[in-house]
Amino acid sequence: MAALARANDGPAWAYGRDEITRRLDALYSELFEREVRIFPLATGTAANALILSCLTPPWGAVFCEQMSHINADECGAPEFYTNGAKLFAVPGQHGRVTVEGLEAALATLPRGDVHHVLPKVLSLTQATECGTVYSLDEVGALCDRACGEGLSVHMDGARFANAVAHLGCSPADVTWRAGVDALSFGATKNGAMAAEAAIFFDPAKAEEFEARRMRGGHLFSKMRYLSAQLEAYVTDNLWLRLASHANRQAQGLASIIDEVSGVTLLHPVESDEVFVRFEDHDAITRLRDSGVSFVPWDIGSGIIRLVASFQTTDDELRQFRAALHSVLQAESELPPQV
């Protein structure tokens, strides 16, 4: 908010020719240790769909994990922006595409015949929809395989900060150094008001971006308000501090789940998301009635999703712990806290 108030001070050029926006290329080039092109946007769906439309023709195939946001949660935005490219849903492991899964999907798509779409993009979500994180080796191996097939690699980084904080690596290591061509860089889930960015590591692939952004209605006249968020976000390591906090609190949630019976973790907890399966499905209702907010992920299977945020306090963890014990009818005597 402070950055926004500063951006609000005085007149500015429109459509991204303002001072703040013009600073972003340099700022993010430094962050990513190479020249990048960055385009501020307001939603992650816009970033994903616009990037994909730059990486594939309408007759291309995009390989992605079946639960990935682009495949399952964007109401067909990638298909709309690419004018009908085909998403191949690859079953993964805890939300991660595997090299074997990618190979199996590629094998279903014969080459050299105009009847079939052409394999064009591999899209990886980092951190994944399951809250897991690809290791550097995993990203590298997938990019190698994709590159060998002539695919571009897109990374959906709605939770990129959480992944980088978890890996403790340089943002460059897990993106272009591993073979990623373009990144949807998310800030909204990690504290920004509404700020995402499309970042291209290969400027040649960004050539169509500006026309596509304009046609999509995503060119902000007062772009400085987006840019100010993106500037403040990475200044003084703010983004990683916020994400580390969220990751740490997610670990706290995971510990709480681990300590009681009747609930299990569905996936390794590596970012800010915690997926919990309840043996007793009714306990989910009781948990909600007790005032805990969560996403009823797959109620038929007794699965909920908890998300820790940059704002989640230790107090809130304690309240959750108490509520969980209560609804699971645990012993009246809580075990000593972690």
Added chain:
Amino acid sequence: MAALARANDGPAWAYGRDEITRRLDALYSELFEREVRIFPLATGTAANALILSCLTPPWGAVFCEQMSHINADECGAPEFYTNGAKLFAVPGQHGRVTVEGLEAALATLPRGDVHHVLPKVLSLTQATECGTVYSLDEVGALCDRACGEGLSVHMDGARFANAVAHLGCSPADVTWRAGVDALSFGATKNGAMAAEAAIFFDPAKAEEFEARRMRGGHLFSKMRYLSAQLEAYVTDNLWLRLASHANRQAQGLASIIDEVSGVTLLHPVESDEVFVRFEDHDAITRLRDSGVSFVPWDIGSGIIRLVASFQTTDDELRQFRAALHSVLQAESELPPQV
């Protein structure tokens, strides 16, 4: 050809206002035992894609077997015509979607949230890509389930004649009486020069068809040449006679496969297609070298596809039998012929 020559005789009105085209609605309404709307086209892909675009908005989901033509062999034509609707590839049994498969696919698609596409169409291929045929009960059960979910049902009938000939039923039984809303009625694979039709059993669903056909460049000025083919095709039961012949010859091929070792049928043979797996993959090469024409379906797995046609002669079957025995190094003494 005779029908075309007759159509060529004298002037005619353009864009479907000619005498022949105007007779088609009545002719096909009689064939299907109810009022239908029929639109002549030249390719099956056009019929499929145009029909689907009338049955789903861009934010809809189309459920289909994973090997279906619309999903695997049309280079994204359905996505192009629907402006990006999403095809859900359902794994089937011998090319047939099952009720369980449909239910599993529906279960992955939550309702009531704008993040997800809406389930809109079930597309069945009759006969299937594997040469199998849905029974009347199977079509009925699938349509019931689809209807219960508010889906429209499309039938891709590129090999519709073969399916009807196999089932020995009325065309009405396996389409609208079972719950099908629109049919891609194919004639090209069964003897026509280039003639397919989009047939709507519910005229309300055909409302947008003419505008969409025009925009797709599929409105023929001299439509009578398409219509003449479609008229001759169903006159005096020609279509079923041709298809029955092809089906019978496919049974002949299947018998030949059955009688020798080293080759097996991959799917039940119920129409004009015969999928054969070779234990010795090199035999496939030898078979081709011996002059037999076939589609190398999945050479890595030793699978080829044979297609019997309305023109396949008994002599050709005998030649195939001899060639197959030869390449499989069968005994010099052929068993007595079937």
Added chain:
Amino acid sequence: MAALARANDGPAWAYGRDEITRRLDALYSELFEREVRIFPLATGTAANALILSCLTPPWGAVFCEQMSHINADECGAPEFYTNGAKLFAVPGQHGRVTVEGLEAALATLPRGDVHHVLPKVLSLTQATECGTVYSLDEVGALCDRACGEGLSVHMDGARFANAVAHLGCSPADVTWRAGVDALSFGATKNGAMAAEAAIFFDPAKAEEFEARRMRGGHLFSKMRYLSAQLEAYVTDNLWLRLASHANRQAQGLASIIDEVSGVTLLHPVESDEVFVRFEDHDAITRLRDSGVSFVPWDIGSGIIRLVASFQTTDDELRQFRAALHSVLQAESELPPQV
């Protein structure tokens, strides 16, 4: 900014289920004196293109003034969102479509033949690209004519506040009471950070809006930040106060133009825009060198655009006056000020 800071206080539901967004329907229904549906967005192009895509099929025609933003300044966003509807550029008078112009355009489009797109929408810009304002009678007459042809009417209100302030009418009078079906309600040009709204007066026409917004990547997860702007904007008449100020300062600019020779007003000044033609084209360069900011509208014809804003001060007017006199080499003695 104050409204944003308040919206920032505490957690909130995502995707428009927050408290602020839920208040908007009622707030704007009161403002427009009837039940409306309002959808917050961040850009005017998104509002225009999304609304148009709800009002026309791909095979429809949209009639609009040739200089209108949807036709000339959105890089084809309406064509993208409508999947290829056709914009008919109607030459207007000072940026206003006339009934005669609409009729002439309609006459070029024969009916009843699938070769031609169907007339579907009339889009009016209020205030226009020329800074002029349609009178209530003019809007009414155009809507009557459009309605008689079965067209929906869209109003691009990027400068709607300026128009309403100029007319001194109720927002209802110049929209639905006159026959407008949907309004792109702009706040960004009149002081908001980035806030526009799609407002539908006929809820039936908004049915597809939410799916289209999602596919366009325009559904904000933290929608409250858009909604807070839209709430503050119309509270205590803020929007009209800001617009009245801008209009008044534009009148001030116009008076300055009137008082000197060598420059003329290109259009009546009825909102915040002032188009000026210079006899001596070099004077434009000198004006820029003197530090005045303006849009070089059509330099070949000696035309620039001045825009007064909610922030334009009397001091700035005085500076402009001095600069203008100076570059036009006016008498050393300035006439007494207006």
Added chain:
Amino acid sequence: MAALARANDGPAWAYGRDEITRRLDALYSELFEREVRIFPLATGTAANALILSCLTPPWGAVFCEQMSHINADECGAPEFYTNGAKLFAVPGQHGRVTVEGLEAALATLPRGDVHHVLPKVLSLTQATECGTVYSLDEVGALCDRACGEGLSVHMDGARFANAVAHLGCSPADVTWRAGVDALSFGATKNGAMAAEAAIFFDPAKAEEFEARRMRGGHLFSKMRYLSAQLEAYVTDNLWLRLASHANRQAQGLASIIDEVSGVTLLHPVESDEVFVRFEDHDAITRLRDSGVSFVPWDIGSGIIRLVASFQTTDDELRQFRAALHSVLQAESELPPQV
């Protein structure tokens, strides 16, 4: 029909790998005196829309005469195939775009700003919708201007044979030698059953054609039936003989119009079309009642269109002459025949 019957003889490879189709590249390369790529199609709308989609991105502008088929008679097919490119309707002279008209249109489209679509294609119709023909010099001057702006040039040759027959030039002269990049080569209006071709003079611009044709549903499995028409059409100069006949008969119609009062020619008659304006609009009704077939082009203005064809006989001209004299209540004594 004879060519079709020959093509029907014996089996053939599908999807254009047949013998006839493979001969077309060489045949048309010879006809056009350079290497060309030719793609058989069944409708002119498909040829136009597919070619345009290869020459412009969705954010491009296509300049064309306002009455051109792509702009006025294809229900938005170009917009559909290009995913929303913008057609700029240029007013022409007797259906011909002029250099001045092109320049005026280009001037309305500022460069260098992402708000505006990019000028990408000039589309010329040869012969035009008015039955006139561009001279070689006119085509050359327009192509030069277009080329100078970085535009590709498309020629809609639905009546290409009539134009070449009128000019008496080589097909090469009026296409690539003058600067045309791609041609919609029409045969249907000049005697074929349903055969058009997309011809690219620059193979690099044809790269996307096959994928786009497949997605459009325009890849014929039995392509030889299209190819056989296109082969027979240009063999032994058949196409020019047919077109010359039609042109000659159109001149005959024009002479008849010239000799009577009360009717005038609207445009110079240079191909097979004759546009006639009647002073007495009721005479049009009487003409139709007398059995003459024509297109009621613009009845409000008393304009009809007559089209001579490759089949039009001298007898038919005589009948028309008699009918026209009769409905115009000419003297009982007909003047001696021309």
